[in-house]
Amino acid sequence: MHLVYPAVLAALLFCVGLYGVLARRNAILVLMSVELMLNAVNLNLVAFDVWLRDTLHAGQALTLFVIAVAAAEIGIGLAIVLLVHRNRGTADIDRLRDLKETPDDRPERPEQDQQKAEAAA
Amino acid sequence: MTTTTTAVLVPLLPFLGAVAGLLTGRRAPGFVRPLAVLPAVAAAVLAVVVAWQQGGGKAVDAATRLTPTGSVPIDLALHLDGFAVLAAVLVGVVATCVQLYSTAYLRNDPRYPSYAALVSLFTSAMLLVVYSGDLMVLLVGWEVMGICSYFLVGHYWETKEARAASLKAFLVTKFGDVPFLIGIFALAADAGTFRINGILTAAANGGLAHPTLDALLLLAGVAGKSAQFPLHTWLPDAMAGPTPVSALIHAATMVAAGVYVVARLLPVFTASTAALVVLAVMAAVTMVGSALAALAQDDIKRVLAYSTIGQLGYMTGALAVGDRSAAVFHLLTHGAFKALLFLGAGVIIHAAGTNSLSAMARTGGLARRIPDAYWTMTVALLALAAIPPFSGFFSKEAVLGAAEHAARGEASGIPGAAGWTVLAAGLLTALLTAAYAGRLWLMAFRGTGPEAADHGREPVAINAVLWVLFVPALALGLAAWKLPDWFGGHALTPTLTTSVLGTGCALLGLVAVHAAWRRSRAVTAAVPMGAVAADPDAAPYVSETETIATHEQAYGSIAGAQDPGDPGRLLLGPLHRHAATGFHLDVVYSALFVRPTRAAARLAQFLDREVVETYVRGAASAPGLLGAAVRRAQTGNVQTYLGALFAGSVVLAVAAVLVATGA
Numbered sequence: 001m002h003l004v005y006p007a008v009l010a011a012l013l014f015c016v017g018l019y020g021v022l023a024r025r026n027a028i029l030v031l032m033s034v035e036l037m038l039n040a041v042n043l044n045l046v047a048f049d050v051w052l053r054d055t056l057h058a059g060q061a062l063t064l065f066v067i068a069v070a071a072a073e074i075g076i077g078l079a080i081v082l083l084v085h086r087n088r089g090t091a092d093i094d095r096l097r098d099l100k101e102t103p104d105d106r107p108e109r110p111e112q113d114q115q116k117a118e119a120a121a
Numbered sequence: 122m123t124t125t126t127t128a129v130l131v132p133l134l135p136f137l138g139a140v141a142g143l144l145t146g147r148r149a150p151g152f153v154r155p156l157a158v159l160p161a162v163a164a165a166v167l168a169v170v171v172a173w174q175q176g177g178g179k180a181v182d183a184a185t186r187l188t189p190t191g192s193v194p195i196d197l198a199l200h201l202d203g204f205a206v207l208a209a210v211l212v213g214v215v216a217t218c219v220q221l222y223s224t225a226y227l228r229n230d231p232r233y234p235s236y237a238a239l240v241s242l243f244t245s246a247m248l249l250v251v252y253s254g255d256l257m258v259l260l261v262g263w264e265v266m267g268i269c270s271y272f273l274v275g276h277y278w279e280t281k282e283a284r285a286a287s288l289k290a291f292l293v294t295k296f297g298d299v300p301f302l303i304g305i306f307a308l309a310a311d312a313g314t315f316r317i318n319g320i321l322t323a324a325a326n327g328g329l330a331h332p333t334l335d336a337l338l339l340l341a342g343v344a345g346k347s348a349q350f351p352l353h354t355w356l357p358d359a360m361a362g363p364t365p366v367s368a369l370i371h372a373a374t375m376v377a378a379g380v381y382v383v384a385r386l387l388p389v390f391t392a393s394t395a396a397l398v399v400l401a402v403m404a405a406v407t408m409v410g411s412a413l414a415a416l417a418q419d420d421i422k423r424v425l426a427y428s429t430i431g432q433l434g435y436m437t438g439a440l441a442v443g444d445r446s447a448a449v450f451h452l453l454t455h456g457a458f459k460a461l462l463f464l465g466a467g468v469i470i471h472a473a474g475t476n477s478l479s480a481m482a483r484t485g486g487l488a489r490r491i492p493d494a495y496w497t498m499t500v501a502l503l504a505l506a507a508i509p510p511f512s513g514f515f516s517k518e519a520v521l522g523a524a525e526h527a528a529r530g531e532a533s534g535i536p537g538a539a540g541w542t543v544l545a546a547g548l549l550t551a552l553l554t555a556a557y558a559g560r561l562w563l564m565a566f567r568g569t570g571p572e573a574a575d576h577g578r579e580p581v582a583i584n585a586v587l588w589v590l591f592v593p594a595l596a597l598g599l600a601a602w603k604l605p606d607w608f609g610g611h612a613l614t615p616t617l618t619t620s621v622l623g624t625g626c627a628l629l630g631l632v633a634v635h636a637a638w639r640r641s642r643a644v645t646a647a648v649p650m651g652a653v654a655a656d657p658d659a660a661p662y663v664s665e666t667e668t669i670a671t672h673e674q675a676y677g678s679i680a681g682a683q684d685p686g687d688p689g690r691l692l693l694g695p696l697h698r699h700a701a702t703g704f705h706l707d708v709v710y711s712a713l714f715v716r717p718t719r720a721a722a723r724l725a726q727f728l729d730r731e732v733v734e735t736y737v738r739g740a741a742s743a744p745g746l747l748g749a750a751v752r753r754a755q756t757g758n759v760q761t762y763l764g765a766l767f768a769g770s771v772v773l774a775v776a777a778v779l780v781a782t783g784a
Contacts (some may be wrong), residue, residue: 021760021763022764022767023760093759094760096757096759097756098757099757100756100758101753101756101757
């Protein structure tokens, strides 16, 4: 089998995953898209491992690592999503904007600090 | 004990007393008075012992190398000649009197412990100046006196006048000390040593490269310390300090130091004719100007302050005609009667409740309230006016005699012009001195009006000190026959010409002021004025603080008063207005130095606030603005961040590929 088939498939998978991560609103679907991207990488790793005839099979070994890390990631990720949903009743990423920069909590300027200190003294 | 050991103890004891007083003053108040008085008494006794052992014979010299400096070494040197030992006796006796007097005058003062310690330190520094044989060590004592005077003049720092006066005293004397220091370096560079003996040897052998420059530089420091024109303006204002401090500064320490240093280094000055002429002119201007100003002052202590400036003018005049025996003789007698005058003035201020002569002239019976001060001060004022046979007469005759000697060209190396200048100014000042001494006495003790408040009898410590100082003020003039043995000079006894001229001038002054006083009595009685602070139960210093703080409000000026019944006003005529302000010298200095300094300070403030700080603020606000711009990207939407991240990595990847392919 020519290398181009798994490579193109992996690229397509990765693009689908990227689209999902950047465009989907539901947090669970975003996590699923991340999985797609990871698996696209796995496919690449295995394909190149075979094509390069690596005696140590570093590509396959690394794939196993990625699968393990992905399992851990999805476990923690789903737990977070679950808690967020319980707290807020939604898992919509667009609405989770608590870390947004708002104009009124900007750090104060030094003169104002000084005035406050004088007022305190 | 050898003479050297005793002499070392003389400045050391008051110094140790000062250290102990400063350390234990708060914790052990019971020891403060003994620690103040006993070291001064011991120093005075030891100074007498040193004087006895030295006996006016050969000078005792002892030295130990203090530090090698790489070029001119500094020695811890003693030089005990007739001048040094007698001046030390004066310092010791006056300091003892002042310390005793202060125990009563400043009783209940919460700051008495630090005050007494500073007076001890002051005494110790002056004794160091007197005994030192090395100019660098002398300078240490000289500067310690400067800082002590700052603290002591500012003792009543609650009043604005005292704060301003202490600062002025410090700045003006330091202004003279800078050229003084340079002058010492110049002398040491020429002579190769800081030892006074070495410098005098070099001066005698013509080893000084620039004697005029050296002498003029030294003269600046002396003018500052000894309050000579044009650096005398700090002294009248220093009257805002406690009276005993004024007595100490004026009689024995500080102002005497300048004259004493010139006396020690006289060969340096006589090596330059120009320096002597400058010294003579300075002395003449100081004498006449201060005597005129004294005639117009209203504050009794300011009259005495200007009289000190004038008497110091006599001493510098004697030095200008090359006669240090006469100068130091006048220094000794003046120290005695001026200390007495100041301490007596403290008693008067307490009893009258005011320092204003105009107010005293409208108070009756002051002389009966304080008989001790009345009699002792009468004698001291007669000595100040140089009426025979009191002490001031003999020393002033010695000065005038020396000036006449120089004027007739009989003194070798002294320009006749200097002699004539000093003689003419001295005679004119004799007249004026008698006039203001008489004015002070008539206004203070011969006032008419309501009786003074009864403050009870003054404490024994105060009256005893007055009578102790009364003896030298009365009889120290007899030393004129004995002192040549000590000073190794010519006779100091009065000569007929100058005696007749001087006494005639003095009597003329007294008669004139008496006539003026009789004429102005009716006006005095008709125009009531004066504010009196009566504190019968408080310590004397309380009245003094109040009267210093209120003089300007009550009489319109810190120096003079708008009193039409003042005999000085009648005598001076249109000159009175200018004399009362010290001939507007303060205004001139304010225009020349104070205002430019303030303007420069404002400029520096503007540059700092508006220019330098603008850069600092700009450096802070530019990143702030950039940060505000970047903060707009923080939308809180994770997917936006990731999108930007992805776009960025794509750009980087494309760039990397382009670079790798060399496109």
